[in-house]
Amino acid sequence: MPETRHDPLLEIADDLYALPLADFTPARDALAKEHKADKELAAAVRGLRKASVAAWVVNLLVRRDPDQVDQVLAVGVALRDAQDNLDAAQLKEFTKQRRQLTASVTTTARRMAREEGVKTTQTVADQVEATLTAAMLEPDAAKAVRSGLLVTAISATGLGDLDLGGAVAVPEALGFSATARPAAPPDPARRPQLHVVPDPDADKKARAAADARVAEARAALGEAEKEHRSTRRAVEKLRARTLQLQAEIDELRARMAELEAEVEEVDDELDEAQALQEEAQEAVDAATDEVDAARAARERL
Structure with a gap:
């Protein structure tokens, strides 16, 4: 249930971030002009940032379902x-349920976006799922998501190190609940009559679409190659660290073998020293007995 709205900026933001992504900027600028009598409010409205695609998809999900x-x-x-x-x-069990649930809900969110005419890439889908995961791991992230006023995607480790300073439209968004806005059912009476009309620019449009697809594929390839380079550097770094640790292990094993050999030598020397000690003790005892006998003889004289 959305809470009662008293803050005019929150009310305006709630309406703005419910709009289609392409309508946000002109609507925001129009509202800023509409409230120009209140300079502080107008400035605050003008400062509202447009949401990223992933944040918009999450905001849409919050309002639709x-x-x-x-x-x-x-x-x-x-x-x-x-x-x-x-x-x-x-x-x-909950970790397993979390992963299944976030994947399923992300699929639902992508479908809702598609129904609004917004195609989401896998990168955007990953950001949406990361945001939902953050909402499950961090209470403040949950409040940010429920506000429906996200401007960027969120990621969290669950260790309490989350910074939401730039993730929501206004700081007061935490604790605010977006107004539910279910999708309107299609109206058959308003359904346009479709007629097949030859398009004289069909070939040109097809080429443009193909060019756009090539450009998109190239962009995806560039991102994939960038990610591959990053992961390759990480692998090389870890391999170098593994070799370094293995060398240290070998060095320690060699040192351990030296110390074990030294222990054996010391044990042998200890045995010899103990034998000599026993012999010396026997000589001391015999000399002591001789001294005692000599003293006794002297006393008798």
Whole structure:
């Protein structure tokens, strides 16, 4: 249930971030002019940032299907409780459920975006899923998601190191709940009559579409190659570290072998020294007995 809205900026933001992505900027600028009598509010409206595609998809999901979002957040609360109580069985089950749920909800969100005419790439989908995961791991991230006022995607480790300073449209968004806005059912009466009309520019449009597809594929290739280079550097770094550690292990093993040999030598010397000590003790005892006998003889004289 959305909370009662008293802050005019939050009310304006709630409406703005519910708009199609392409409509945001002109609507924001128009609202800033509309409220120009209140300079502070107009400046605040003008400062609202356009959401990234991933943030817009999450905001759309929150408004289209708040119940499903609440389910995601409820599982997150249960997961955090399991972590706090160190219940390994529950933790394992909730972690599995979290991954399944975020993947499923991300698929739903992508479908909603597609229905709004926005195609989401796999990169955007990953950001959406990361944001949902963050909402399950961090209470403040959950509040940010539920606000429906995200401007960027969120990622979290669950270690309490999350910074939401630039993730929401306004700081007051945390604790605010977006107004549910279910998709309007299609109106058959308003459905346009479709007629097949030859398009004289069909070939030109097809070439443009093909060029756009090539450009998109090249961009995806560039991202993939960049990621590959990054992962390759990470692998090379880890391999070098492995070789370094193995060399240290070999050095320690060699040193251990030297020390073990030295221990054996010292043990042999110790045995010899103990034998000599026993012989010396016997000589001391014999000399002591001789001294005692000599003293006794002298005393008799």
